[in-house]
């Protein structure tokens with residue numbers, strides 16, 4: 001696996017392998033072990049052309065725990081702001097012998113474009129492109145679900161909110177269906193659901209939150225992605241919360257042990273009430289912690305450190 005651009009086309013065995021591999025990195029993610037030398041001597045460049053808190057920082061931390069050298073390109077202060085093309089920026093970073101680009105971009109397909117044009121020894125990981133794909137987020141979400149629920153096959157999972165503009169939802173739906181979840185529901189206003197969603201994604205569509213979360217094991221909330229709403233109907237925040245905001249009362253129709261997830265950033269009082277976001281069923285911060293182990297697994301896989309063995313740990317490093 002040289003690049004990690006999308007979950008489309010990856011087999012169940014591939015996804016399970018990544019989840020198992022990430023289990024092996026949990027000790028490092030939790031700092032029981034400080035570092036491993038799997039990517040020592042490698043240079044990893046974070047190219048974030050769009051804002052990020054969780055993804056950028058966990059990729060940086062993951063690279064450092066793998067002992068790589070990390071470059072964080074600040075797009076606002078880089079020569080991109082002076083009109084340098086994306087390809088010229090890549091060529092210059094390749095001249096510094098970068099081994100991996102981690103790319104976030106507002107344009108769908110940007111990571112694929114970079115992967116097509118980069119040097120043969122370089123790997124590309126998609127850290128979110130437009131409304132297309134956010135594959136490492138999809139995998140850390142699957143990791144979190146497996147930690148709490150074990151087997152995927154009998155689960156009922158509801159994804160609530162702005163699916164139309166969500167790359168996270170696309171990656172989650174692909175991963176859930178590949179891992180054998182038969183009951184995947186999306187719950188949203190008609191204006192925030194992609195055309196032909198049921199046929200295209202193999203999901204069931206609901207427009208009523210209470211009915212949609214009935215008996216589910218997992219509720220995944222999404223925010224309104226206003227930065228990708230170009231012109232169409234945009235609901236007011238108050239109106240949206242009134243109809244689709246997750247409150248303790250609405251969550252009551254889900255299974256008693258249902259977990260609540262959110263990729264972040266949360267807009268409190270818009271897609272969910274703070275009592276749910278901070279409540280006992282919320283695993284939102286666990287998702288963030290798990291992102292570190294999952295990204296270590298994916299980076300090491302792409303960079304060629306295929307045979308990770310905990311005996312290779314290098315706790316003394318640094």
Ligand code: CP
Pocket residue numbers: 051052053054055056128137263264265
């Ligand atoms: N989930 C996610 O992608 O968050 P950031 O935008 O903060 O990276």
